[in-house]
Amino acid sequence: MNTPHDSVVWLGVPAFPEAARSALADTRLRANLRKATGTIREKRLAATGELDDWEELRAAGAAIKRRVLRHLDRYLEQLEESVLRAGGTVHWAADAAEANRIVTGLVTATGEREVVKVKSMATQEIGLNEALAAAGISACETDLAELIVQLAGDRPSHILVPAIHRGRAEIRELFRRRMGDRGRPAPHGLSDDPADLAEAARLHLRDKFLRAKVAVSGANFACADTGTIGVVESEGNGRMCLTLPDTLITVMGIEKVLPSFADLEVFLQLLPRSSTGERMNPYTSMWTGPVAGDGPRSFHLVLLDNGRTATLSDPVGRQALACIRCSACLNVCPVYERTGGHAYGSVYPGPIGAVLTPQLMGVGQASSLPFASTLCGACYDACPVKIDIPEVLVHLRAAEVDAGRGVLPKPEALAMKAAAGLLGSPRRLAAAQRAVAMTGRVLARRGSIGRLPGPLARWSATRDTPAPPPESFRAWWRRTHTGTSAAEADR
Amino acid sequence: MSGGRSAMLRRVRAALADVPADERPDDVPVPRTYRRSHAGEDVVGLFADRLADYGAHVSRTSDPATAIAAAVTRRSVGSLIVPDGLPIGWLRPGPWRVLRDDPPLPVAALDGASGVLSTAVAGIAVTGTLVLDAGPGQGRRALTLLPDYHLCVVPAARIVGDVPEVLARLAPDAPLTFVSGPSATSDIELDRVEGVHGPRVLEVIIVDDGKEPPA
């Protein structure tokens, strides 16, 4: 059970710049991503633009999350009490290993060897499927995209649409070759029409739903005052899992708690419009403990820490825990749009992943991710709960730089220190400017500089750089406005 | 287990050392300046339009029995699940077999049924959403999930403008299902496909009679 497997951070994925390079070389991936993110961006803008109080809703969503995070202990205790009162059982898991142990134990106790799963970031984060497999239990993903990823032995590359990196032709091939291995094979003459592919998935999963005795889900939110848990979905696989089996096990990050049922009025408006760009997703299921004669007879809620309290302890980084997993930030990110999700090497890709992954995993893990952003700010604008992702990125960059201080400084750190020295006084800057101008004259041809060696090689491979002018602005000012030459003024 | 619980709560409290000890949750302000509703005057008309946007079949009538019979006939429904508590007289006798969930139907029977007729406890106009709470005329959740055709008949009086209004009138101790159109997926190239695991056809009949029907 302790064999190494994927968790928040995936094994064997290089640092972002290298992983991105191979992703960028995949032209089919680039085309799939461009089409998909372009489509969803337009839908989101239309859906959010429809509400003239969208900014007020965002402000309320951000404030509710802030309230929760600042008083998380109290809300967790209240949630536990409410779930117990409703007839559910609550488990507390400090980390992935403990959560996996709890879930495996619960499934084993039912005597079942098969579980159906609703798409859940939390169970991906802890590598639950692998842990269950090690205990001889097979977990069947029932969300279409998760099924695609599972059949392909692949990794998810998007929070909402985990198979966004796959085009329809690839999916058809995958269904034809692999569906039979795990149950009902794909129908003969399967086309690559998404409707036909969805139908194949429907037929493949139908028996599994009807047979299932145990389901594992995540949760989009949990209301502390009532103990109500909610799952937001589109396909109906969630309803199947939440309704047909006898036992339901829900694994939920501790940050998903909301103060009250009434607060759903904010999040049920923010989430679908930000996520799929719909006014409302097709299905939202909410349950408050087990209900006699309707759905599972036993309900277990597993509350997962797994790095969340460490994240909570940073007053700046804490806001990343407000994330409602809508994935709007991925869809608007210029970096994500080009590289896709795999380059981030984490269950949580894109801008939110770049701030969440290093915090959940601790310093030193995923250290290239906070730098995988142009800081363009599109993610912050799109975020329905106003997580200032650029602020957290820059904050984590500083933590990363500070962690490297005291050891042998890297060339970058030396350059930064040198630059800070030059920029620390107008005299030193002016001297440097004269040196730059001289170097520029040596390197430049017809006013611009072409290819350069060293750290500038990759920059200059595709970009010319203008030759530095012979006279800086400050030198010109002195000459024209103060009547002194630059050399004199420097003294 | 309780050891894990207290250790986790301890870690949460330690992480919140910067929060003043005397701060209460209500001290963190939540601006509630957003609208209670984005719907205009014609709530029922909006509800119908928005549901139709999702690809649901929507019609309005003041004669539900005739509209239901016509819909079931048009679909050539062979067997129809009818939950307890549906208003008397909504379903006329016809060439369809009525399946009652008493005693509870096995899953295979639910899966084999050609349709289900239910009502909804509420409708949300702005989002085109039906709300089911397993109450009278809706039955347990599986009834409206497994058949491929869901015919939902909603009295116009139960339709509210928007999400905040509907939540204020729901009791969360019942299992709640919000249905907005037929099941759908956008998992392949973000192309929306209607009809996956939930009912592939959603038909909604709005009953334009201000009065609640007798159960």
Add this chain to the structure above:
Amino acid sequence: MRIALFITCFNDTMFPGTGKAVVRLLERLGHTVDFPQAQVCCGQMHFNTGYRREAVPLARRFAEVFGHCEAVVTPSGSCAAMVRDHHRVLDPGLSSPPVYELSELLVDVLGITDVGAWFPHRVTYHPTCHSMRMLRVGDRPLRLLRAVRGIDVVELPAAEACCGFGGTFALKNPDTSNAILADKVHHVRATGAEVLCAGDNSCLMHIGGTLSRMRTGIATRHLAEILAATEEDAHEHPS
């Protein structure tokens, strides 16, 4: 009014023409421009790359040099945003003077959109990320451009998309930066513009670098340079 110019270290060294254009423009509009010579750098590069400790003295120096000024103008959206949003992160005790990006100064403070410029060229405008999303300059630069005589302002497709520069991002993630830039260049070329304009020379240098390498013939001009251009100038200093 008396306006202090924060030239920014990057413009000072690489694009003095932009600073000269700001001086010429504001003086033409009847204002007095000061250039406090003790100014250096706002610390943006260090701050954004994680070198906060190194950025602190730069932020303090900025506050010392400009603290007394009534209004500060800078021809850089990202440096204006750095001073306005991040200096207090570096040192909560710092009190910054009112710092305006050029289009904000002209439209909001000086209340002017027609600055009397003449620029008979087809121009497209790239709204740089920090101007757009941190400063929220909105359509102020475009209103200024549209009031220029002789100009033909053409819309840039996907204008709000980042150019992929991101300061040290372009050096740390050169391949991704290039991929983003390629799309921006594609859109710029699609406009048929002769000149690409923006309010930040760093982004312009980034996009212009590829425009130049690809020999597109499309020039880059800072907003200040277009707004400073007049018919008389053109006759006096034909370029």
